[in-house]
Amino acid sequence: MKLTEKIKASWSPHPLYMFEFFPPRTDQGFENLIARISRLCALNPLAISVTWGAGGSTRERSLDLAGLTQTEYGVDTLLHLTCTNMELGMVEDVLRTAKERGIQNILALRGDPPRGEEEWIAVDPRFKHATDLVKFIRSSPEFASHFCIGVAAYPDGHSESTLDEDAELAFLKDKVDAGADFIVTQLFYDVDRFLKWLKKVREKGITVPVIAGIMPIQTYGSFARLIKLCGIRVPQDIMDDLAPISHDDQLVKDYGVKLAVDTIQRLTKESDVAAVHFYTLNLEKSVQRVLELLQWTGVPAPNHNKLIAETPGNTIHPPPETDKSNFLVTPSSATNSATLGLANIPPTEEAGRGELNNAATWDDFPNGRFGDFKSPAFGNQDPWGGPAIVRSDVLSWGHPKSLEDLTQLFLDHLHSKISTTPFSPTPLSPESLMILTHLERLTKRGWWTVGSQPAVDGVSSADEVLGWGPRAGYVFQKGFVEFFCDKDDIDAIERRVEEKGRGWVHWFAGNFDGECRGNVPEDGRNAVTWGVFPGQEIAQTTIIEKESFLSWKEEAFSIWSDWASFYRPGSEERQVLEKVRDERWLVSIVHHDYKDPEALWTFLFGEET
Template sequence: MRLIDKINASGNNPFYTFEFFPPRTDQGFSNLLSRISRLTELKPSAISITWGAGGSTRDRTLELASVTQRDYGVDTIVHVTCTNMEQGMVDDALRAAKRIGIENILALRGDPPRGEEEWTPVDQRFTHAVDLVSYIRSTPEFADSFCIGVAAYPDGHTDKEYSEDEEIDHLKAKVDAGADFIVTQLFYDVDNYMRWLGKVRQRGIAVPVIPGIMPLQTYSSFLRLTKLCGTHIPPEIQAELEPIKHDDQKVKDYGVSLSVRLIKRLVNEGGVTGFHFSTLNLEKSVQRILEGLDWAHKGPSKFQNWLIAETPGPIVHPPEPKSEFVVTPANASDYATSGLNSHLPKEGEVGKGEVNNAATWDEFPNGRFGDVNSPAFGTQDLWGGYSRLRNEASQWARPTSPADITSICLRFLTFHASSWPFSPSPLSSESQLILPHLKRLAHLGWWPVGSQPAVDGARSEDETVGWGPRSGYVYQKAFVEFFVGEEEVRRLEGRVRERGKGEVDLLACNFKDDLRTNVADGERNAVTWGVFPGQEIVQSTIIERESFLSWKDEAFSIWTDWASLYPPGSKERELLEGIRDTRYLVNVTHHDFKNPDALWNFLFEDLPVEPEAALGER
């Protein structure tokens, strides 16, 4: 059924849609289907499936949409973008959607593809989203086949090319071309949204506008996302987050409470009846929000009494969970070391506990790797890309030699630059614990791009390394990632073989997919885990082949993005593309989490010792 028909039939009843993206791994895809199946019990009006630039996730998008539309019986919205799309590709996508019964399309311009200096259409007929809307409506084969949605940006488009009035003019053009509804980018400033919506209505745009809601998951991801999207954060929200930013559980709880509060204001003050939840393939927060609104398990029903008398008030955090046992550093270590592989059931055995429950794999997403089995694996990739590098490149020198890359890396490690291509935000306080080692790697020309120190039973409230609920203990194995040449990789391979299996794990791969490792296929290494009252072991960061290779593709694409900032044939581009083509991304993990120096002793033991002064700023 067309979403616009559902909206028109909903009257004063609330409706909501859920957005998902195709997971990067087969296991994540399979497990997302189970997650969506559970979420369909909340009776969303539609499910929205994203579409990678130029159809990069085309097959997975359509496969996922086919399951939700046909097997689960939920009306599905398929995103289609203009990026890298020619007429034939657009036709193929629309025909495939029709074949599986899709009646709803979200038409978008899309982001620049990786490696492109700017957004450039490959087919001049598809330069903007309005062109895609016009094409669908003017093509007899598709004109009456789809309900079409388009995007809007209450806080302004991330490109910042146009004024707000110009952006509203473009939105009006999309509606005039035949769009049936509008979905907005996420926002947290309700006052600004209401002001913006008033201007939209004054401009004569009368189609339904559905606010985009994205619950906070972690403080770090919140900062990264709002920075990249240009989202305005009201001072009161920032103030409420400040005292709890180091407690992941409280941040998640706050994200639920804040979303409930925002939705209630939008209903009361703006008469909004529909909402679009960007789930990031996560499950619990959306469910808890709908429960907080008394919409869960009932499906869309009449608005509750809170919508009449509700006034904004302070966020109330739920009480701390109680436990019948006390976790101490002594018994926590026992729990941790015995539970590292508890998520791997024997053949024919059904796993149990937190780490085997698909609903809780990513309860505390902490670190890039996560778990490849999680449907949310790779979430951070949604927020990166060329546009960030273009906006931040002014603080980096134009590199023409490997020494220049070292200098750029060291400027980041010495806080003279707030970012570098492999990190959109300043060096974390956790990385500062191992800063002398990271500087030494950089001086060697082994440019570090990811790391964590060893941690043996720190309190979960610790402001530097803590995460998860309070009154717990967290553990970490030290690992570091860096780019080096083939000669150094061979040296590391030999030394890892000398140490024997069980002390050090090595993963190394180049742009051409030459993988060198002592990690067996399917072998999983939990490098971050936590022990919390009333819960089994929570493993928030896992390193294994599949996750490393997935990140490897991302890491080498950053070199391509960086090179694309400079003209073809320039020294800068030749250098950066040469580094991409010749270096290896290396991950070294040391299993002795009780010795904070174990990893670094291993890496540096056969290298000349630099004087301490040489490790400072050069």
């Protein structure tokens, strides 16, 4: 059914709601997302929204996912479709396939080049803007009457636009006048600004339904990254609230739920938004909690009064001390695929206690880029497939023209002289300061570090630096480090692991050409971050295995391409960045003795320590 018809026919006393998902990177993630969507469909959403990767990069997975939700679950689906940088004829093919699968709703977007590319050679010249796609569908005898068309709007302004608000509103009206039936907004956190923007939209004569984009904050890291990529303005009071709890994933998640509830309640009272579009990041529990707290699902909200009354900084009494000596990993067990002797398959409804909560939350705390590749949320650095780097950051990195310049850039980040690198979108974390001298030594070698963590043996989950997840628990970490280095260095590392590793060290290395080396068994999985919490199964939030490493490797080398694309062809900067991309290797090294905080570094530096 067309979304505008459903909105018009609704007798709901509150705005309707829909859930956005992106196609997972892995087959296991795709299968688990289908199960997740089926559970959320029980909440009776207006529709399921499925994203489309830049340049059609997720075409098959997007169509498969949209087709399943539409045909298998009978839930109306909104398929995103970009029009620029698409191969000739792809737009018609996608619309035809969508029509065959019963999909009636399209979100028409301009789109971006695929990551690491400035443009595609085969570009359909008919489509330069979303307006062109709207006009094409509306003028086509094959598609005009079948599709209900939505378009995007940006209450905080488009991250790549230099236009003022009036000019952007004029473009929005052009899209509506071309035949768009409804508007979906980019996520926002400044409600006052949104309400003023919506008033201007209506004053412009735009009367179609507006669906407001809401993204409950999941973790501080993902929040910081996405607001930067999307150019989202965040009120200072929200940033002030998050600052003291940014290290505590559970408190951040709770705050995100409460903030989303407050935002939606204001929209319900003070605007005519027709529906709420939840950016789920392929997670489910926060969205479910928001709807329960709003009392929109018919299901009583657990701890409703507790969550609404909570404020950041409440005192939590620590748990009694427990014996953690039984967590020691021996060299023989470290080589097993079941690290720590724990089951590595995430809990499901069948495997757990029959609770929705169990299947809904096993991947609730994705810690760093190495989450569980079976998770639907795995690899969500940018779920819309856009560029990983913004121009303002490039300017702050200077103009690297040599390997020495690059080494200095990474050192400047370690010394807090610059707040970001292409691989680290935030300043150096307090956790990294614990191993700063080791990271400096590696970087001075020309081994540019892009990820690391210290070994941790049972620190309180409430610890301000190392803690994560629910309070009253304990967290553990194996030391690991990631860096870029030359092939000769890879050969030396391989020899050292064979001669000195003694079963305690696992490693991967890969390059731009697709080569991969290492000593992890084909089905081996290294849980390098895990938490033990009262009344819960052990949570393994950072798991490094071949599939997750290869996925990260692909993204890491595309970042070098993205960075190089900011400089003109033939320039010294572009040549050095592309040379690094083509010749260097990405390395990930884990030491399993987490009870010795110096074990990894003693192994790497040998007699130098």
